[in-house]
Amino acid sequence: MIRLQQTMLLGLTLTALSCDETTTPSVTPPPAPIDVAPINAEPRALREGVSSDGTYRVGWEPIGGVIPDADPFAVRFTVTRSDAQPLTDDVRASIDAEMPHHGHGMNLVPTVKRDANGSFVASGMLLHMSGRWVVSIDVQEHGVTERTQWYVDIE
Amino acid sequence: MCKNTESPNVRSGMSISNNTFARVIALLCALLCARASAALTVCVAPPIDRARLPAELSTLTDEEIARIAKMSPRAPLAADPTNRVADDVRAAHLGHALFFDTRLSPAGISCATCHDPAHAFTDQRALARGVAVARRNAPSVIDAARRRWLGWDGKFDSLWSQALSPLENPVEMGGDRTTLVRIVRDDPSLCASYESIFGAMPATLGRSLDAVGSPRDQSRDQSHDQLHDQLHDQLHDPLREPARPLPRAGSALEQEKAHERRWNELDTPTRDAINLVAVNILKCFGAYQRLLISEAAPIDSFVAALKGSTIDASATDARAANLDALNPSARRGLALFVSRAGCTQCHRGANFTDDEFHNIGLVGANGRVPDDRARLDAIEFVKSNPFNAAGVFSDAPDAAMGEMVRALRRSPELFGQFRTPSLRGVAQTPPYMHDGRFATLADVVHFYDTLQGSAPLGHHGESVLVQLQLSETERADLIAFLSSLSTTPTSSPWFRSSMAPLPASPKHEATDQTTDKTIERLRIK
Structure with missing residues (x-):
């Protein structure tokens, strides 16, 4: 556990001190658990991150490329194991978002389905308010959940 | 984190x-x-050229300018797939006629009593007054078609499902769906209009009359037939005695129980038929209200000028670009609106609303804390409402709105949350807030400035508001800007109570197929 803490600390430190705020942290292993996403006015193909214990690489993008203003949207996200092993059939994933400064989350519960390619598609995402949101994707496998989070600032 | x-x-x-x-x-x-x-601050590319900004806006950040750019134009009105006659002008005509029809209420109240075209479809009262005084303000129905959720607590997910509530609410119109159907069935003009859209009414609704012969059969003794028909109607005509399915509390509890008992005594096919015809009529209300759309306001001219837009005459908010559409005070108010006042946190975009729900801490009648459960209760209602967008009466239960209803999240923080109202036309719709507690825009701005009359929210509450500490000039500027979101009354005939009659159209040959399918689905269910 101590080793894990030290590794995370290193990752976070390097990420925090990095000068290029729009670049996904490139520290490996493991990358920082938090990626800073641009605001919704700025389309971006994919937001990527590494789960809290480094087991998974997770990437997501709003279908259509841009998070709409106060309208529901869908998200496609991918989960791969950092050790390149395939995901088991037991794997489950969920996505949610909240506004930590306002003490509330989304007004909808997203529905997640896995498509034929192994990607996950979540419908029913709604970031209804402007401000900072934290988007979380939880991956559950063998009874253990790891979380990956991103900041999304909505205008 | x-x-x-x-x-x-x-x-x-x-x-x-x-x-x-x-x-x-x-x-x-x-x-x-x-x-x-x-x-x-470096990610946002402002869609407005800074060179066009008047002095009052020159200090705004790129983000703040981007917020202004989103204020106009509005997107075209979205389709309502849950209502197959949403854009059928015949349905709108029928809805229009019924909107002003006082027969729908035993107390002689029509929809227009509280949604009066002379007052921007409000009644200008703090609390709506129908059969009795309601507990909430009657909001304008102008632009209601642009709302995702209807009602202050968002209890309804479509215009047509919303229309049933005031009709049957004993405090509002005190009517019922059975009477609604009977009025349309028995009024030759309304019935012809209905049948031109939906086809013949289900045979179930005319069966009791047919069983004793047609009252139009001149070969019979008139007095005998009249008495016979009268007695038979009282005993057997499901539409003669008002009936509705839901028990409701209040001073007329016994009457409510009688309504419910009569409803439950009806056989299933009759109840299905009444519900189906009632829903068809409600969808006509929806079709009508989709035409109550506000025209472009000064803010649209101003934003168009900022963008250097070429005006598209077919656009929703087509209006000549004009930087002078906002006077200097309104421009300063706009600057505050998108910056320090923080209004765009909720009143965002071209509709000046996020179409969702917030608790701003307005204290209730107890004087201490919010006491209206609002969205918390509405979630349960809308999810279980058989007339919701996902239900059997919806024409597209699997469309986006139905999905949203199914995905609604119930959580403690919803307590006391009300829908963010649009600010378009706000100057024309006093008084303000869900209970009409503020008589003027000045009162509203004073509240947001000082937060006097608000209570700290519990740990489940949302913390959005902070005291703004505005100067007198700044308050006046905000009010001037809010006034720029209103426009002159529209010349549309739909905004008046009387219209030219709809040209006669041929009746459908057979009963509306969708109605038949819905009856089938109901029976399967």
């Missing part, structure tokens, strides 16, 4: 139980947050 979102089952980097380590992590995360904030 700004908030610890861990749960006991989540093995997260943030949940490691080493205090020192956690503090360091928090510090680093705070640094990350700061970096993210710094990044925001």
Whole structure:
């Protein structure tokens, strides 16, 4: 556990001190658990991150490329194991978002389905308010959940 | 990270139980947050050329200018797939006629009693007054078609499903769906209009009359037939005695129980038929209200000028671009609106609303805390309402709105949350708030400025508001800007109570196929 803490600390430190705020942290292993996403006015193909214990690489993008203003949207996200092993059939994933400064989350519960390619598609995402949101994707496998989070600032 | 979102089952980097380590992590995360904030100001490309900005807006950031750019034009009105006659002008005509029809209420109240075209479809009262005084303000129905949720608590997900509530609410119109159907069935003009859209009414609704012969059969003794028909109607005509399915509380409880008992005594096919015809009529109300759309306002001219837009005459908010559409005071108010006042947190975009729900801490009648459960209760209602967008009466239960209803989240923070009202036309619709507590826009601005009359929210509450400490001039500027969101009354005939009659159209040959299918679905269910 101590080793894990030290590794995370290193990752976070390097990420925090990095000068290029729009670049996904490139520290490996493991990358920082938090990626800073641009605001919704700025389309971006994919937001990527590494789960809290480094087991998974997770990437997501709003279908259509841009998070709409106060309208529901869908998200496609991918989960791969950092050790390149395939995901088991037991794997489950969920996505949610909240506004930590306002003490509330989304007004909808997203529905997640896995498509034929192994990607996950979540419908029913709604970031209804402007401000900072934290988007979380939880991956559950063998009874253990790891979380990956991103900041999304909505205008 | 700004908030610890861990749960006991989540093995997260943030949940490691080493205090020192956690503090360091928090510090680093705070640094990350700061970096993210710094990044925001460089990511936004303002869609408005700064060279066009008047002096009052020149100090705004790119983000704030981007908020102004989103204020106009509005998107075209979205389709309502849950209502197959949503854009059928014949349905709108029928809905229009019924909107002003006082027969729908035993107290002689029509929809227009509280939604009066002379007052921008409000009644200008703090609390709506129908059969009795309601507990909430009657909002304008102008632009209601642009709302995702209807009602202050968002209890309804379509215009047509909403229309049933005031009709049957004993405090509002005190009517019922059976009477609604009977009025349309028995009024030759309305019935012809209905049948031109939906085909013949289900045979079930005419069966009791047919069983004793037609009252139009001149070969019979008139007096005998009249008496016979009268007695038979009282005993057997399901539409003669008002009936509705839901028990309702209040002073007329016994009457309500009688309504419910009569409803329950009806056989299933009759109840299905009444519901189906009632829903068809409700969808005509919806079709009508989709035509109550406000025209472009001064803000649209102003934003068009800022963008250097070429006006598209077919656009929703087509209006000549004009930088002078907002006077200097309104421009300063606009600057406040998108910046320090923080109004765009909720009143965002071209509709000046996020179409969702917030608790701003307005104290209730107890004088201490909010006491109206509002959205918390509405969630349960809309999810279980058989007339919702996902239900059997919807024409597209699997469309986006139906999906939203199914996905609604119930959580404690919804207590006391009300729908963010649009600010378009706001100057024309006093008084304000869900209970009409503020008589003027000045009162509203004073509240948001000082937060007097609000209570601290509990730990489940949302913390959005802070005291603004505006000067007198700034308050006046905000009011001037809010006034620029209103326009002159429209010349549309739909905004008047009387219209030219709809040209006669041929009846359908057979009963509306969708009605038949819905009856089938009901029976399967």
